[in-house]
Amino acid sequence: MAALDRVKVLVLGDSGVGKSSLVHLLCQNQVLGNPSWTVGCSVDVRIHDYKEGTPEEKTYYIELWDVGGSVGSATSVKSTRAVFYNLLNGIILVHDLTNKKSSQNLYRWSLEALNRDVAPTGVLVTNGDYDREQFADNQIPLLVIGTKLDQIPETKRNEVLTRTAFLAEDFNAEEINLDCTNPRYLAAGSSNAVKLSRFFDKVIEKRYFLRDGNQV
């Protein structure tokens, strides 16, 4: 059982948006009791059944690497974080629904992570601006998760949800909005859980099945 194949997914986002709570919820199916700052990187593992319910079902390890998001954009810190960006298979972008700036920073985060992996023939956008064409070309699946849904009053919910829908479209990614202190949102069978497992399936596919050439 220990010889399962593995897949590496990064969890990125600003400091304080709830990445550690999210990872804990996904992997332990429990709410994180005392969230504290993540220094460096913390990893957690989730066992995922690829193509559940079909005869091709296979179990994989999904490693969720939760990279601490504190400190500004000093180049020294960026290069320190860059050591974790090798061999990525998927990215989960986390932003805080109560804080607009964290969603705007997601562009920066995704560029930082993806620029590590750019093949020598790719186009490097050096001034850090968002360039949609670069994402169109991107092979790594993305998922956008908005947290702290419970802290938004009912009246503002629609406006916030439309904004995040645009965000997810920009990244060409699925989006999930939830509250990390309530496991109800990821209960089996809910649409969120379905989106999540679809995302993981996509990541596994890109990693293992397209590598064998385009036969599948």
Next chain:
Amino acid sequence: QVLFFGFGWLFFMRKLFKDYEVRQYVVQVIFSVTFAFSCTMFELIIFEILGVLNSSSRYFHWKLNLCVILLILVFMVPFYIGYFVVSNIRLLHRQKLLFACVLWLTFMYFFWKLGDPFPILSPKHGILSIEQLISRVGVIGVTLMALLSGFGAVNCPYTYMSYFLRNVTDADILALERRLLQTMDMIVSKKKRIAVAHRTMFQRGEVHNKPTGFWGMIKSVTTSVSGSENLSLIQQEVDALEELSRQLFLETADLHATKERIEYSKTFQGKYFNVLGYFFSIYCVWKIFMATINIVFDRVGKTDPVTRGIEITVNYLGIQFDVKFWSQHISFILVGIIIVTSIRGLLITLTKFFYAISSSKSSNVIVLLLAQIMGMYFVSSVLLIRMSMPPEYRIIITEVLGELQFNFYHRWFDVIFLVSALSSILFLYLAHKQAPEKHMAL
């Protein structure tokens, strides 16, 4: 004055709140107002020296300014701090106002108590006079200032001088990174084992959910106990490894920062700052020396350094200087420089501090705290600037601020300055020693 207000507003929006949304506009307003009034105080000092405006209108402006600042510092800010702190604690949501008032009253009480051990009460004035308030604010502010400048005085040469920079090669960084990744891999494999064990237990648990009777239950208890013992052992190992990975990460970040600084120092700008750093460190050392002398010989400087410097040059070199004329200009320039650099230094330090400890919950409280600190800092620096100015200009300050024991303040400042400088030297020395040792142990 409106200019300063606008400036304070801008600064607030841009620098401090780059990553967070501004929730309460009240906070913003308070911060900008504090900033604006502090700056007007300095403006007034400069006007003093230049001799702009009428003497009596200056006096009036001073009084007004002081009143407003004190009002803000002593009444409004603590009240709001209490309010926000209370609203952060989720339990006490109902009676926010009540608890805020209670907190405020305790603050006022401590504030009053603070005045007792110090020789600043003069029996002529009543309780709520301006002098009393200023004296207390002054005490706290001076303490703060001395602490900060003591630490800054030692920290500056340490950061600027490239003498202290350790040599970091790329190979070192790579080696450290590899270690970090190895540790992460170990953590991952251990976590996998835990996850697998959880899963099998879960599946087995499901199977055992059917009521199998007495013996079946005992059997399941014993097997799961041995399984969980194994698990807790692994869990402990994982915790230890995670701690190790955090340390490694911090060290790597440190190395990267040092490397960046080495590269920076090779550029032209870096060299320029390096030279400045030497001058500045000499200045800091001189200050420490002066503080020691002041305490040891129990002397308080009566004349300011500029006049004394000029006197010395006149006496030793025999050059015919027009003392009055030059001292006026030089002191003006010096005071201006001091003001500007101290404001800049303060703002930069506050920004760094803010980034380091802010989070979206407590950001309001922190901004208010910063506003309070800033206000106190400015008030006390006015007190202390008096020492660096020639006697003609001291008159108005003495007039406005009433009868305060200035000598006491200077003495107190020197003491705390020395203490904080020494302790920060000790601290940095220890940190510096530890780092190469850790490096060697790799």
